[in-house]
Amino acid sequence: MTRNYGTVTETAGTSHGGRRSEVDVKLVLVREWLDANGLPGVAFTRPGPVAWLTAGLTNPIDRSDPLSPLWLVVTAQNAAAVTTTVERPRLEAEAGLAEVGFTVEAVPWFDADAFVGAVEEIADAPREELGADGDARFGVDGDDDLTALRLRLLPPERERLARLGRDAARALEHAVSAWRPGEQDRDVQARVAEELERVGALPVCLIVGGDDRVERFRHPLATGRRVQRLVMAVVVAMREGLHVAATRFACAGGLTASVEGALSGARIVEAAMLAASRPGATYGQVLGACERAYAQVGRPGAWQEHYQGGPVGYRQREFELAPSQRQSRWFAQPIEPGQAVAWNPSLAGGGKSEDTFLVEDDGLLCVTQTGAWPLVEVKGGQPRSGVLDIAR
Structure with missing residues (x-):
């Protein structure tokens, strides 16, 4: 059985003691879940x-x-x-697994059932x-x-997410702002990937x-074509297990009316979703606001x-x-401070708006804004990422 063996590094800026405290909190949550469900492990x-x-190992x-190259067993x-x-x-x-409370067991790489067998032995079940x-x-299936x-990130996780958000946004914005008409889409993509890998x-x-x-x-994957007037770059970046998402646009000499209209509509939908993403609301209420907003901009049902x-x-x-998924358990899931959201509304014709936000007691904090990208005012919402015109 081929396994996915990974590179494990010390979580940036976090001591073993800090990691141990984080892991201990999570082990309590997992053991409470085991007890509530009558499971041995x-x-x-x-x-x-x-x-x-493991606090991001x-x-x-x-x-x-x-599959992970490293499995964990909790009893x-x-x-x-x-x-x-x-x-x-x-x-x-x-x-640093021993320092955060995990013993390490080894199994043969060539035994297809060895990982599962080791779990059974450790859990005695x-x-x-x-x-x-x-x-x-x-x-x-406890997934x-x-x-x-x-869902609710601990304070150290929020700090790691914020650092990742800044790094990902900088990489994305630097790559897109360096685009010049006639450059291949793959060259822009390569710059994003390189800058992310460097951090x-x-x-x-x-x-x-x-x-x-x-x-x-909606997904114009890079093909090596030369881009002359409009470029869109979308990234989801992962570090220490955490993810952030963001989208950026750049143009040369302004946007067509149709693209401007699609972008404006997507931002209005996003503004409604962000406004609904408040502590005490549910994810179903956010999706309800999403559905109404698409109708408001003249595209009812476009969420499909x-x-x-x-x-x-x-x-x-x-x-x-x-x-439409009102029977899903997630429809009634409460939104709480410490959760992170990345909504992704879009409209045919080139409209899309996406950044990552932390939910706080008094509002939302965008973790993928650098302060260097143009912002646009959105009716009924906070300023959002705009389009960089490289011709200006």
Whole structure:
């Protein structure tokens, strides 16, 4: 079985003691969940949940592998990590797992069932009785419940998210502002990726396109075409398990009326969603505001044409929700201070608006604004990221 063995580094700016406090808080949450569900243990097998519980330790080498190179097992009494004999020396030397309370167990790299078998041994229970974060080899799918546990970020996580937001926005804005008419879309994309890699962030989603393709397609993936008048760059960046999302536009010599109208409409929809993203509201109420706003700008039902975004954290979006999904558990999920959201409304013709915000007691804090990008006023909302005209 091929595994996704990652590079593990010390969480930036966080001591082992600070990490231990964060991990301890999360272990309490997990053990309360185990007790409430009568489970002997739970396995964390995916990169996001593992990064959450370890305060941001792992990054994958094979970025396409949905499994983590490091699994975690939590029971009422124990917290253990499982990896292969190949990776154990590096993890013991560099990951600081012992300092945050995890023993490290090693299994053969060539045994396809070794990870699951190690979980059973640590938990002293068969796989059918154990919970997991969506891994179907275990009997209880706890993925939704575990997602809900991590929606509200702890103060150290909010600080890491804010740092990532600044770094990601700087990389995105520098790459887009350096664009000149006639440059290939792949060159812009390469600059974004390079700058993110230089600050230890991975572009887990990176979309760059230009001109009529921005107007025709929601996802104008880079093809090597030369961009003459309009460029759009979209990024979701990940570092220490956390994600932020942002979109930026630049033009040369102004926008067409149709693109300007689509952008204005998307910002109005986003403003309604941001205004509804307040403590005490629910995600369903935000999606209701989204649906009404699309009708307000003359495009009723346009939410069906593209993903609308959602809470962001240890996935690109912890969940995505549509206005029609009233039976989803997430429709009634409360919005709380410490959660992060990245809404993503769009309109055909080139309209899109996207940044990442932390929910605070008294409003929203945009973590992907640098102060260097032009802002535009939005009726009924806060100033939002505008379009950089490089010809000015």
